[in-house]
Amino acid sequence: MDSDLLESVLGLEEKFYHEGYQVGLADGARAGYTEGSVFAVEKGFAQALEVGKLYGKALVWNQRFASRTVDRSGSSSGTKPTLGGDDLPAIHTDLCYGMPEIRGESRVARNIQLLLGLVDPATLSLENTEDAVSDMEERLKGAQLKTKLIQRSLGESDDSPVSDASSSNRESRFQGDGSGSIEDISSMRIRH
Template structure:
């Protein structure tokens, strides 16, 4: 028995370090999963919120497109009273119509996959980026600027400060 009685005491620091490192790693993995899930949910919510906003704008633009008007003889008096619009129609332009239709089709809710797979997420991100590009083109063509909703409110800063 050549075992030194002080071996356990001399390696005590290494044992505590190893045990603490193992526990810290396990706790970090668990905390990382929780934080990753919450960040993922927040980012997903922001993307779907923005896609809904873009889709809504494309619906409004589609309704403002200059469509062939019916003559007064073709419309009934009831239809003439219902056709009140507070927004001016968009100028007739084939390129504008094509971009509005594309923006509408890219983010149509019925065609978007809500699965949590890599392919579905990549498809959504691709369509979302393409729709954002179409919106920028439409904004430039119509002279309408996008309104940043809540950007200054969330940060607590204003442009005047």
């Protein structure tokens, strides 16, 4: 009888370990699903926000390019300006007319059209599938690169807001050409 009592006491630790493991596994599954859902919504919102910003930039650049063919009264001088295709009419705003026009370089115009194609909300899939998510990430990366290329070719800088923590680094960040690449040596200090 003493041996049965001793074995049951020695087996308590193993029993409580397995019981705690099962409870923790069930609780972790619930908490993980909730945290994963919140993370997915935050990540999806951040990507959609970035796509929206890039789409807005592309629309403004396209309008600045198209404003060369439209006079201030809104009548066209031969061709109809478009926003990414023949089916979308140009936006006539005084704000775009107040901005410097983009020269008629075919490379810049082609890059603007490619950027519009990458971030066009009508062509983006909002499904929660692995293929749709990877397509969105690839298109966003491509659009970010295209935006940098267009900004550099137009001589514009990225006017994204800088947080207070990095505002002290703002001057040092723009000392070179702003690329941050290894070839950008203009921001290096000469040691004597």
